[in-house]
Amino acid sequence: VKITEVKTMVIQNEEDKARKHFVGGRYFLFLQIFTDEGIVGLGERVVGNYIDPEHI
Incomplete structure (x- = not known):
C-alpha cells in the first residue's frame, strides 16, 4: 500500500x-x-503545541 495523495x-x-475564547482552538x-x-x-490534528517524539 502506497500513499498517493x-x-x-x-x-x-x-x-x-x-466567553472571549475559541472552544477547541481557533483552527x-x-x-x-x-x-x-x-x-x-x-x-484530525488533536494537539496544537506539543509533539510527542514517540509518535513521529
Whole structure:
C-alpha cells in the first residue's frame, strides 16, 4: 500500500463571544489520505503545541 495523495482541510472556528475564547482552538486541521489500493483515511490534528517524539 502506497500513499498517493494527501489533502489538508483547515477549518476556522468561530469565537465564543460570551466567553472571549475559541472552544477547541481557533483552527481545526483535518487530513484525508488516499492510497493506491483505494483505501481512504481521515485524521484530525488533536494537539496544537506539543509533539510527542514517540509518535513521529
